[in-house]
Amino acid sequence: MQLPAKFINRYQKFIPDFDRFLKTLDTPLRSVIRINTLKGEKEEILRLLSDFKLEPIPWYDLAYRVKNNIQIGNRLEYFLGLIYVQEAASMIPPLVLDPQPGEKVLDLTAAPGSKTTQIASMMKNTGLIVANDVNRKRIRALLTNIERYGALNVVVTNKRGERIGEFLPGYFDRVLLDAPCSLEGMLRKNDHALTRWSESNILRSSMIQKSLLASAFKALKPEGILVYSTCTFAPEENEAVVSFLLEQNPNASIEPFTLPGLITHPALTLWQRTRFHPDVLKTSRIYPHDNNTEGFFVAKIKKAVK
């Protein structure tokens, strides 16, 4: 893969084991499936997949990497909504969010619904998930996925995420902002991600993310949990966005997290002469070469009562 010199210059400064990182970007990813427990017991569904060579994903007991070549989209199990194809790193933000049955959850940028459907399973189809997205075309895919998955606790809305905090302040127990980003972390899946890569695009994304995160935080109840995630390596879209929220809101703090078998790296404290809020160090960077996944950034944010 031909990476722009600017990309290399930026990231070799802080991505550990950089040569292995570059090599990993050139290795294609195998599909990962998630078992839909809203439709049946895990064992019962696994029994139908006897010709799949499955390798468990350590951090989620319902996820498996498919090691042989299977056209998953042509399978009966797919038609039945018993399995959902989703990258293993993309399952991390909902696990960190840890939604509970009966709660009110906001998925601010939800389409096409990988994380929405995972959250629906975690909540056992109870309570409420507001799955919002600004893009109508992508909402169509979200609706198809919700239908096939059998997610009954989802309400789909089509608003600018920036406005939801002011419409519903303090309403949700948990909020997920899986933000639109410059997609660098997806390079293994899709090298088109690079064709639009530029530093100005990163800065533009960062501005949108800051206002989406402010809205997400506003929509959160006191004592509530907000997870901010991106699939990019750019500090402007990760640490800088979280740092901005922490500086604006003294009642926001970061909680560290760990997941079984998942290797993470602490975030940066300094980037291009900008020093971030010290709490940012508790957020996590997830690199493709550590866990054989896409790249991700995840921050778990708590809102204090006052």
Place this chain on the structure above:
Amino acid sequence: MEQFLKHLADNFAINPELLKDFKILKFGDELFIMSKEAAIFKELKPMQRGIRMAKVFKHSSKLSTSSIQLFGKFAKKNIIQLDYDEALRFAQGFELVLRSQPSEIVEGLVIVKYCEFALGIGNYKEGKLKSRVPRSQVLRT
């Protein structure tokens, strides 16, 4: 609504009690099934709540594939059980000639299953089973 639940009970012996944790609401000519909390959420002009349950006409209704795949497993009558290859062809939208005639089946709409999982609704007549999976949902071949 009552009438619709009665239809499920009469035709497929699906006990309405099993759906009591959910709410069924009508929007236009369609019924949607959702969690109770999703049913009371009115903010932000929702585009959809829960999943499509059925389309209702003046004297009948047509169950959706999505809802049958979720609740069809509770059916106790008018069920046709298929093997893997038959199930695949059914999911692809084909008409099947069944190898053996199912007993205790009233000709007409049936719930079609593979193992314990419901695939959708079919129309059964004289040994033939026609898939009612809508074109937009059929499995690619």
